[in-house]
Amino acid sequence: MNTIIQNKWLILASIEFLLIILLLIKLRKKRGVDNLENEILKSKGSSINMADVMNDINLAPSLYKKLSRVCHPDRFAGSEFETIANEIFQEVQQAEKNYAALCVLKKQIEKTFNLSIS
């Protein structure tokens, strides 16, 4: 009789334990969603310059082509500029769709390699 009662309490305790774990998981998930919602709602007030977006659509591709051709690491293979060319080329690739960043890189390339890019 005693063992049956003990088992009953053990089963009840384990069910309770499982319930607590489930509730904790649910609470954690809810907190994650709340943080996510806050993160997204924060960007509601941000202002976006559409002229920059237009430049990214229309001007960035041609400038990217020019810059990637000018500072391609193969052009500087074996020279003192090889490592710098590698770094700049990677930055150019990262800024492929960002016209403003590409303009900054253009100036840097002109200064570093003593070139003029039209």
Place this chain on the structure above:
Amino acid sequence: MGKTQRFKIKTFSSMWSFVSNIQDWFNDFSERRRLVRNFNLSARDSFVSSIAPTLLECSISMGESAYKHAFSKFMAGGFRIKALSGRPLKRQEMVSIAEVVLSNQELVRKLISLGWDTLEIHDNAGYNGIKYKLYDHSGISGMIG
């Protein structure tokens, strides 16, 4: 505090939240209109100053129901960009326009927060277009869907 007084406070707070919800809805609506107007004005300016070869026009559409998330606006979740090209655009041309929008994380997050869930690109001559789920490009890890 009496029962009646508590009931009054509860009613007032629920009414207040209802009013603020309506105010938020109107604010969102005006913000969406402003964003679309700014996009169209900038597109027109760059077309007139011959920076852009094609005129882009943006509008609000129904969107894709499969791309909905927690902030989606009912029947108005699509951010549609139409290229007035006069000829059917190639897929690569449409993809390049979409990639610029999707690579701008700030813009994508703003679109999501204002209730858009789908980015649609198409031309004015052909029958093809492309659709993207905005949430996949917001750079946020987690689920809000």
